[in-house]
Amino acid sequence: MTEDAIVADGLTKRFGEKTAVNDVSLSIPRGTVYGFLGPNGAGKTTTMRMLTALTEPTAGSATVAGVPVSNRRQLTRHIGYLPADPPVFDELTAWEQLRHVARLHGVSDGDADERIETLLDRFDLLADADDRIASYSTGMAKKVGIIAALFHEPDVVFLDEPTSGLDPRAARTVRDTIADLVTREMTVFLSTHILPIVDELADTIGVINEGELVAEAPPAELKTLADESPDLETAFLEITAERDRDATDGRSAGSGATAAEGPTDV
Numbered sequence: 001m002t003e004d005a006i007v008a009d010g011l012t013k014r015f016g017e018k019t020a021v022n023d024v025s026l027s028i029p030r031g032t033v034y035g036f037l038g039p040n041g042a043g044k045t046t047t048m049r050m051l052t053a054l055t056e057p058t059a060g061s062a063t064v065a066g067v068p069v070s071n072r073r074q075l076t077r078h079i080g081y082l083p084a085d086p087p088v089f090d091e092l093t094a095w096e097q098l099r100h101v102a103r104l105h106g107v108s109d110g111d112a113d114e115r116i117e118t119l120l121d122r123f124d125l126l127a128d129a130d131d132r133i134a135s136y137s138t139g140m141a142k143k144v145g146i147i148a149a150l151f152h153e154p155d156v157v158f159l160d161e162p163t164s165g166l167d168p169r170a171a172r173t174v175r176d177t178i179a180d181l182v183t184r185e186m187t188v189f190l191s192t193h194i195l196p197i198v199d200e201l202a203d204t205i206g207v208i209n210e211g212e213l214v215a216e217a218p219p220a221e222l223k224t225l226a227d228e229s230p231d232l233e234t235a236f237l238e239i240t241a242e243r244d245r246d247a248t249d250g251r252s253a254g255s256g257a258t259a260a261e262g263p264t265d266v
């Protein structure tokens with residue numbers, strides 16, 4: 001595997017007339033957390049779906065864990081993906097669901113059970129693990145989705161809002177788990193609207209707005225882009241308001257939000 005776990009070159013996705021993601025390029029080093037921020041509809045999910053081979057790019061290319069995203073079969077072994085709504089089967093129990101996931105990765109029930117038990121225990125789900133997922137709360141189902149995404153210890157994991165719907169203890173477990181993953185050289189691509197999480201965990205934050213990567217920098221550096229006060233929320237609001245202001249001023253879109261180090265590489 002190359003040093004960069006995620007490399008994207010000019011990723012673009014159009015849905016008819018709508019350009020959801022426009023010319024996004026990324027170079028994300030192995031063993032780091034990349035926080036991916038953007039307003040609703042900015043193109044975060046579409047970007048993640050292209051990087052996980054669930055959506056074919058209209059233009060551009062990407063390599064994740066050294067595997068081109070055009071090679072979906074091979075990519076699956078190296079990545080985990082937690083979508084905002086985890087794909088769990090209501091009629092199964094957590095045990096059954098996770099054994100199903102293990103089998104998809106070619107792991108027998110016998111070999112999988114110890115790891116499933118450890119993960120269920122870590123996420124406080126062991127006592128409920130024989131109940132059907134239909135009876136679970138949103139947060140409990142989310143935990144099953146997180147375990148499923150991490151089960152095969154992928155090189156790169158994509159997490160879409162991993163803490164939404166979780167109680168504070170479970171959210172803390174997720175944050176600790178993410179911190180633990182990177183110590184084991186996993187790479188985490190973390191999309192969320194909860195700014196303190198990326199502030200705490202991300203090595204680099206990318207901000208996408210209207211499909212374009214408009215800023216990319218470490219959290220501390222990104223905060224310095226804010227005119228009013230040096231905090232992430234203010235920086236985020238100012239960066240993502242930039243285009244509106246630019247449009248009003250008749251200047252070019254996205255021009256004002258360059259971190260000192262560089263890329264508004266759109």
Ligand SMILES: Nc1ncnc2c1ncn2[C@@H]1O[C@H](COP(=O)(O)OP(=O)(O)OP(=O)(O)O)[C@@H](O)[C@H]1O
Binds near residue numbers: 015018038039041045
């Ligand atoms: N299958 C699709 N067909 C048509 N348009 C789509 C499709 N998927 C996404 N879009 C559009 O692409 C844009 C980006 O959507 P996307 O879901 O990637 O945004 P997002 O940043 O994940 O938003 P949110 O924070 O609300 O989840 C939106 O305008 C959305 O309506």
